[in-house]
Amino acid sequence: MTHIDTQPHIGKIILGETVRTLSEINHNATRAAQGLKQLGMGTGDVIALLLRNDFSLFEASFAANLLGALVVPINWHASADEVDYILRDSGARILVAHTDLYNRLEQPSLPGLDLLLVDTPEAIKQAFRIPDAIAKSSEQAFLWDQWLENFPPLQDHPQTSGGSMIYTSGTTGRPKGVRRPPLTKEQMPRAMAMACAMYGFQPDQPATTVITGPMYHSGPNGYGLLAARLNATIVLQPRFNETELLQLIEKHAVTHLHMVPTMFIRLLRLAKEIRMKYDLSSLVWVAHGAAPCPPGVKELMIDWWGPVINEYYGSTETGGITVQTSKDASRKPGSVGRAIEGVDIRIFDDNGQQQDAGITGKIYIRTNAFGDFDYHGKSQDRREISQGDFVWVGDIGYLDEEGFLYLCDRRKDIINSGGVNIYSAEVEAAILDMPGIEDCAVFGIPDDDLGEVVCSHITLIPSAKVTPDQVTDFVRTRLGRMKAPATVVVEDELPRQESGKIFKSKLRAPYWQDRTRNI
Known part of the structure; x- marks a missing residue:
C-alpha cells in the first residue's frame, strides 16, 4: 500500500528528543525514491534494511513502495554470515544500514550492492550503550540524510505498492524469504480491514502508539508501517523497558500498542506501587x-489494564488469521480466537482428510487479503505446504464447535516418546498453571529407550520455592506419566528472541550435541 498522507490531524514519529512529522517522512521518502531510481532501482528490485527502529526505516520502506521495489528487513541480531546469506539470497541491490550495525559485520563485498549508511541516532546509542567509535562511519559511503538532499521528490510512481520479502526465523536451517507480490486494487481494502481487525486501528480516528518491538520482524513491521499510513503519532522505544513504557503511555496518552507475552511478564514483575503509579x-x-500467552498472564493483564488486551494469530506467509478479544479470553481460555473476515481455516490430517471440530490436525489457511506468496528460490518448499489453495505453516491445532482455534504445537516441537506424540504446548500450559511458575519451555531430549523424553526449563516468580520434582509430580497428576518431564531445570531467565519467541534451539542443543540426530 503506497502511503498517501490525507488525514487532517498531524501524525508524527518521535525518537528520543527528536520529532519528525509524517509529512516530512513522506517528503523524504519521495526524495529517497528519486535517489534510488537514479541508482537503478525499479519495480521488482530488492532493497535490504539493516536498521533499528528509526525514521530512516520508514523513509526507505515508503521510498521502495513508490518504486514498486521489494523491502527486505534484516534481523540485526543475525551473524555476519547470516546477513551475507540474506543479501545474496534476496538479490539485494542496495543495503541501508545503521553505521554501528554495519561496522560489526565482516563487511560484505557483493557485486552490484550499493551501500547507504545511517548515523546511529543518539537515543539508540544510549539505549544499547553503543560507543561513538562504532557508531561512526569508516566507509566511503553515502550517509542517508545528506544523500537525500541531492534529489528532488519523485514525480511519477506505480499505482500499486512494491511487495515485501521478509525472511523467516530459520530455526531449522537457513531462513526462507517469504516473497509476496504487490497488492491489487481489489486486495488493498481487504488487507487494510484485516490489519485493522488485528491491530484495532480505525482509519478515521487518530491513534497514538509506541513501537515496542524490532521492525525487522513481520508483526512490528506491518504494525508500524500501517500506523504511519494511517497518520498516527508513533513513539519509537529504542529498547523495551517496562517502566519506561508505562511512562510513555501516560506522557503521550497512548491509545494502541503491539506487544508480545514476554513484555506482559516483565510488566507484571514490577512492584505494585510502580504499576499503579501511571x-x-x-x-x-x-x-x-x-508467541503463546499463558492464560494466567493474560488474565492478570486484563485485570490491570482492562478489557483492551486482544490476541491475534498470524504468520509471515498468511498475514492475520484470527483475533481473540478480552471478552473471548475469559470464555475461551487458551484459544487464539476466530477467523478474521476473509480468512478460511481448515484442519487436515496427514492424509489430507478434513477433520471435524475438536479433532487435532494440521492448521491450513486461505485468505483473500493477499495474493499468493513464494519462498524465494525454494519452490519445492512452497509446494510441500499446499493443500489446494490452502497453506500450512507448521502449526498443529483444532477448531471447536464455535470456530475458535486452539494451537497445540508446532510440528517441529512435537515430542515423539516411545511412538507417542506429545505436544510441548500442552505440557507448557500445564506447568504454567502451577503456582510459583513464571515461564517455561518444553522440548524433547534424547533417551536410549524411548527415543525422546520430555524436558522443561522453567523460571520462577520472585520468592517462589518450587523444586524440579514438584513440577514433574504436578504434570504427572494433570497429564499422566508419559507427559511428565523427565528433566526439569530452573533458570534465572529463558533465552528469547526480540519477537518474544523462546529460543528453544539454544536450550535443546546441548542435549543433542553428541548425537547423530537432533530429533
Missing part, C-alpha cells in the same frame, strides 16, 4: 501475538 486510561487496543 495513568493508563487512554489505552483502547493492545494487540499481542508472535
Whole structure:
C-alpha cells in the first residue's frame, strides 16, 4: 500500500528528543525514491534494511513502495554470515544500514550492492550503550540524510505498492524469504480491514502508539508501517523497558500498542506501587501475538489494564488469521480466537482428510487479503505446504464447535516418546498453571529407550520455592506419566528472541550435541 498522507490531524514519529512529522517522512521518502531510481532501482528490485527502529526505516520502506521495489528487513541480531546469506539470497541491490550495525559485520563485498549508511541516532546509542567509535562511519559511503538532499521528490510512481520479502526465523536451517507480490486494487481494502481487525486501528480516528518491538520482524513491521499510513503519532522505544513504557503511555496518552507475552511478564514483575503509579486510561487496543500467552498472564493483564488486551494469530506467509478479544479470553481460555473476515481455516490430517471440530490436525489457511506468496528460490518448499489453495505453516491445532482455534504445537516441537506424540504446548500450559511458575519451555531430549523424553526449563516468580520434582509430580497428576518431564531445570531467565519467541534451539542443543540426530 503506497502511503498517501490525507488525514487532517498531524501524525508524527518521535525518537528520543527528536520529532519528525509524517509529512516530512513522506517528503523524504519521495526524495529517497528519486535517489534510488537514479541508482537503478525499479519495480521488482530488492532493497535490504539493516536498521533499528528509526525514521530512516520508514523513509526507505515508503521510498521502495513508490518504486514498486521489494523491502527486505534484516534481523540485526543475525551473524555476519547470516546477513551475507540474506543479501545474496534476496538479490539485494542496495543495503541501508545503521553505521554501528554495519561496522560489526565482516563487511560484505557483493557485486552490484550499493551501500547507504545511517548515523546511529543518539537515543539508540544510549539505549544499547553503543560507543561513538562504532557508531561512526569508516566507509566511503553515502550517509542517508545528506544523500537525500541531492534529489528532488519523485514525480511519477506505480499505482500499486512494491511487495515485501521478509525472511523467516530459520530455526531449522537457513531462513526462507517469504516473497509476496504487490497488492491489487481489489486486495488493498481487504488487507487494510484485516490489519485493522488485528491491530484495532480505525482509519478515521487518530491513534497514538509506541513501537515496542524490532521492525525487522513481520508483526512490528506491518504494525508500524500501517500506523504511519494511517497518520498516527508513533513513539519509537529504542529498547523495551517496562517502566519506561508505562511512562510513555501516560506522557503521550497512548491509545494502541503491539506487544508480545514476554513484555506482559516483565510488566507484571514490577512492584505494585510502580504499576499503579501511571495513568493508563487512554489505552483502547493492545494487540499481542508472535508467541503463546499463558492464560494466567493474560488474565492478570486484563485485570490491570482492562478489557483492551486482544490476541491475534498470524504468520509471515498468511498475514492475520484470527483475533481473540478480552471478552473471548475469559470464555475461551487458551484459544487464539476466530477467523478474521476473509480468512478460511481448515484442519487436515496427514492424509489430507478434513477433520471435524475438536479433532487435532494440521492448521491450513486461505485468505483473500493477499495474493499468493513464494519462498524465494525454494519452490519445492512452497509446494510441500499446499493443500489446494490452502497453506500450512507448521502449526498443529483444532477448531471447536464455535470456530475458535486452539494451537497445540508446532510440528517441529512435537515430542515423539516411545511412538507417542506429545505436544510441548500442552505440557507448557500445564506447568504454567502451577503456582510459583513464571515461564517455561518444553522440548524433547534424547533417551536410549524411548527415543525422546520430555524436558522443561522453567523460571520462577520472585520468592517462589518450587523444586524440579514438584513440577514433574504436578504434570504427572494433570497429564499422566508419559507427559511428565523427565528433566526439569530452573533458570534465572529463558533465552528469547526480540519477537518474544523462546529460543528453544539454544536450550535443546546441548542435549543433542553428541548425537547423530537432533530429533
